[in-house]
Amino acid sequence: MSDQKSKQPVDDRVAEALEAFHERLQEEGLKSTRQRDIIAERFFVLDEHITADELVEDVRNYQPRVGYATVYRTLKLLVEQGFAVPKDFGDGQTRYDPVHNQDPQHDHLICVDCRKIMEFNDPELNERIQAIVADRNYTIRRKKIELYAECDDESCPNRPEG
Numbered sequence: 001m002s003d004q005k006s007k008q009p010v011d012d013r014v015a016e017a018l019e020a021f022h023e024r025l026q027e028e029g030l031k032s033t034r035q036r037d038i039i040a041e042r043f044f045v046l047d048e049h050i051t052a053d054e055l056v057e058d059v060r061n062y063q064p065r066v067g068y069a070t071v072y073r074t075l076k077l078l079v080e081q082g083f084a085v086p087k088d089f090g091d092g093q094t095r096y097d098p099v100h101n102q103d104p105q106h107d108h109l110i111c112v113d114c115r116k117i118m119e120f121n122d123p124e125l126n127e128r129i130q131a132i133v134a135d136r137n138y139t140i141r142r143k144k145i146e147l148y149a150e151c152d153d154e155s156c157p158n159r160p161e162g
């Protein structure tokens with residue numbers, strides 16, 4: 001099982017993602033705007049499973065007057081262009097998973113107490129899944145593995161004693 005976060009320095013990773021985003025926008029005949037750039041940049045810098053509300057709050061540190069609709073539209077664009085995937089980890093909130101340069105096979109481990117989300121990628125597990133599906137003559141369209149568990153973080157409210 002390998003950790004999904006790349007070892008690339010944050011600045012390089014963000015610059016690369018932004019460049020790819022701009023390229024996509026250009027291909028689609030869409031203009032990049034300063035506000036949209038800041039929103040996309042913060043989304044890539046944070047690199048979390050963030051909600052639109054959380055991103056609005058963060059972006060307002062840099063663009064105090066940014067509106068929810070602008071942030072929401074930018075997230076939608078990031079999804080349409082393949083830079084983010086909307087997810088619901090069982091709490092009814094839509095979270096946006098940054099997937100640029102990431103193995104699309106990755107799965108999630110979610111703490112039921114503090115909602116911390118860990119990513120993991122297990123090639124053996126993926127192989128088994130492929131085999132299970134192929135044995136039954138199915139073709140996978142989508143895979144969704146979410147493990148709801150208790151983490152052992154110091155700060156986790158319901159941390160099991162040990």
Ligand SMILES: [Zn+2]
Binds near residue numbers: 049098107108
């Ligand atoms: Zn993820």
Ligand SMILES: [Zn+2]
Binds near residue numbers: 153
């Ligand atoms: Zn926890």
